[in-house]
Amino acid sequence: MSEIKKLKLELKNLNAEYARIKTLPPEERGAFGREMNAKKQKILNAIAKAEEAAESENVSPIDISAPCAPNEPIFRPALGSRHPLMTELDRVVGIYSDMGFNVMESNQLDDEFHMFDSLNFPKEHPARDGYDTFRTSENFIPPAHTSTMQHRALKKYKKDLENGGQIAVVIPGRVFRNEDADATHEHTFYQCEGVFVSKDATMGQMFGVLKQFFENYYGQKLNIKTQPGYFPFTEPSAELLIERPSSLGGEGWLEMLGCGMIHPNVLKMAGIDPDKYHGFAWGGGIDRLVMLKYQLGDIRYFESGKLDFLEEF
Ligand code: DAH
Numbered sequence: 001m002s003e004i005k006k007l008k009l010e011l012k013n014l015n016a017e018y019a020r021i022k023t024l025p026p027e028e029r030g031a032f033g034r035e036m037n038a039k040k041q042k043i044l045n046a047i048a049k050a051e052e053a054a055e056s057e058n059v060s061p062i063d064i065s066a067p068c069a070p071n072e073p074i075f076r077p078a079l080g081s082r083h084p085l086m087t088e089l090d091r092v093v094g095i096y097s098d099m100g101f102n103v104m105e106s107n108q109l110d111d112e113f114h115m116f117d118s119l120n121f122p123k124e125h126p127a128r129d130g131y132d133t134f135r136t137s138e139n140f141i142p143p144a145h146t147s148t149m150q151h152r153a154l155k156k157y158k159k160d161l162e163n164g165g166q167i168a169v170v171i172p173g174r175v176f177r178n179e180d181a182d183a184t185h186e187h188t189f190y191q192c193e194g195v196f197v198s199k200d201a202t203m204g205q206m207f208g209v210l211k212q213f214f215e216n217y218y219g220q221k222l223n224i225k226t227q228p229g230y231f232p233f234t235e236p237s238a239e240l241l242i243e244r245p246s247s248l249g250g251e252g253w254l255e256m257l258g259c260g261m262i263h264p265n266v267l268k269m270a271g272i273d274p275d276k277y278h279g280f281a282w283g284g285g286i287d288r289l290v291m292l293k294y295q296l297g298d299i300r301y302f303e304s305g306k307l308d309f310l311e312e313f
Contacts, residue, residue: 106173234260257284
């Protein structure tokens with residue numbers, strides 16, 4: 001029998017003996033109780049000691065001859081890092097959400113309705129060809145622009161209009177175009193779409209929002225200008241350009257995005273009355289935005305997986 005078991009048995013017997021106290025004359029009970037308590041305490045101490053000894057017996061001793069490298073770092077730095085485009089995309093979305101815009105994410109596979117019909121592209125219209133869309137054999141479309149999300153955004157936030165508010169949402173996403181790649185064109189890139197609808201939205205508000213966005217993103221005052229554009233989903237349509245300050249390489253004006261007042265048909269298709277509400281929308285490439293910020297010469301680096309490029313960030 002183990003030492004602990006023996007002691008526990010002794011304790012049990014002692015407790016049984018204790019019961020004898022009732023049979024003793026009252027004047028003897030005090031002395032008996034004190035004697036029993038002292039015995040009990042002795043056994044309890046012995047049990048505690050024996051248990052402690054048993055515990056340390058179970059712990060295997062440290063092998064002090066094991067190899068060790070006290071000068072090696074214990075925590076290795078994580079392998080890999082975030083892609084610079086994702087870091088910048090967070091910054092872009094952060095600026096818009098600070099302005100009060102909601103954020104939705106775009107689909108990476110979409111359909112004819114969201115790519116064209118819901119955006120007021122007439123059936124068989126040549127403007128459809130202008131978007132160089134890829135198609136799957138089932139006729140799904142990897143979106144060629146984030147505008148594919150406009151219809152969904154309008155429907156999702158329509159209730160905010162009905163409650164006396166406004167629709168304000170930005171939608172970053174990955175887009176795909178079936179065109180030849182060169183230093184400024186890539187088959188896969190990122191865009192950020194913006195949609196705003198209220199009772200009295202104006203072009204002026206839109207240019208104010210966009211100027212503010214670019215100034216926040218580049219951290220400096222900028223000149224912007226617009227030129228007419230054509231998109232079936234806006235009327236009027238425009239392109240927005242910024243003047244490159246010398247800190248961003250200088251050399252004149254650069255087109256940054258397409259924009260315009262949302263076409264009444266686009267609002268109508270989402271169930272919004274164009275006589276009551278007006279909206280503006282815009283969409284522009286994230287890659288181009290980042291290239292300008294870091295003075296990068298070739299858009300293809302982003303999708304290349306080149307480690308020496310990625311390690312620069
Ligand atoms: N989707 C257009 C493109 O990729 C850009 C654009 C133009 C987006 C006008 C808009 C807009 O929302 O209103 O070329």
